[in-house]
Amino acid sequence: MKRTPLYGRHVALGAKMTGFGGFEMPLEYAGITPEHLAVRQSAGVFDVSHMGEFVIEGPDALVAVNHLVTNIITEDLEKVTYALMTDHDGKVIDDLLVYVTAPDNVLLVVNAGNIDKDFRWVKQQLSGMDVNVSDISDDMAQIAIQGPDALSLVKDIVSYDPSDMPFMTWKTLGEGPSRIFLSRTGYTGEDGVEIYGSPDVITDLWDKTLAKGVVPCGLGARDTLRFEANLPLYGNEIGGDINPVEAGLKFAVKTEKEFIGKDALLSSLASPVKKVVGLSLEGRGIPRHGYPVLFEGREVGHITTGYMLPTQDNPIALAAVDIEASKIGTMLEVSIRNRMVPARVRNRKFHQKNTKKQEVSS
């Protein structure tokens, strides 16, 4: 398994480590619950260096990326765009963030577990275009500082005040080897930043962040936070048989432009068969990824993610279900160790987002 530049820091902090996307990553330090609460109440820092980064450069860079992804990518050099890469059947290959660093240079940030698959796909699809594609994942580290106190702390750590930057924008700070990308983005539903840079620079920023008393958070809390904020995870809410329309990501699918998989997504928009819904459990149990969901005794889908969270009264879940079982208020059942537990379809706003602009709406 691969390790991020911060691996030694995690071990020294006593983190419980786990395999994720081919990387040995911290699952938790003090525990998922205190880490989750730290991000909701003050600030937490995550090592997200496992994420993959590709650069598409050349005269056709913007045309190329617009061909690859569902959202519209413009020459706007400050904007960060969330998008999906779909195949010809409209199935999700990955979800990603797109940064246009120059009119002929685009940075794609992809999921760790999909780096090799994505890179092959991108190279293959762009083979006829005047672009060069490179995988710079090993040269780029990344941390995320998230929570209501994050922006004021970041100001001291990077000597720049990010509070005037709108959500989903970014800027370059510094030059040469010390250059970083400061991005007003995140995966928690809280205010904060993600910072990209060389392994040495990011290691230094990690140390400075911890010295400020920011709580180190592992992938366990990263998942509970993104789930509570209704942010999709590839392999759970998207991917496999769940396309972006069914996942409720229509805002990132722009049918006024051409992209791979558009026709399939148009027919899904016209006659949807499945939908990712919120569930609130009305019996005892915790709905987990993969558990069957039933409607009137018939299996109609499965849990994509579910938890009992310290910030919620009931166990809650996201589930991909047939469209006829997706209406808010519908009573379903979740099969938990062969026990049928009642669950009601609800909206997916488990948590009121505290970012200045919503990144994903349901």
Added chain:
Amino acid sequence: MIKEGLLYAPTHEWLKTEGTTAYVGISDHAQESLGSIVFIELPSVGQTFKKGDAFGALESVKAASDLYLPVSGKVLEVNNALEDAPEQLNEDPYGQWIVKIELSDPSETGTLLDHQAYADVATD
């Protein structure tokens, strides 16, 4: 920490026998590996299980984990208080029993580990 005087299963449950009955709980190693326990699923009184059967489940924030009965038996009592406060298993794993059972075959206890043998198992 491994408490002396109890019998252990390789699946990290402990057994404390009293004649033909026994109390069953989880080891300190088990609660430590699970992390904060937020949910317990208990069996019903009167249910019978074979040695190694799943008789309930524990869940942390992250994951679900089955509870296995170290020996065959019939459930005489369940510790219902754990349903509202499962975190007590984190705080005091040897002070909190989960079920009390009647042993179907007391000779099965001979297959369990003493605290020294269990120490070799509770390392991962």
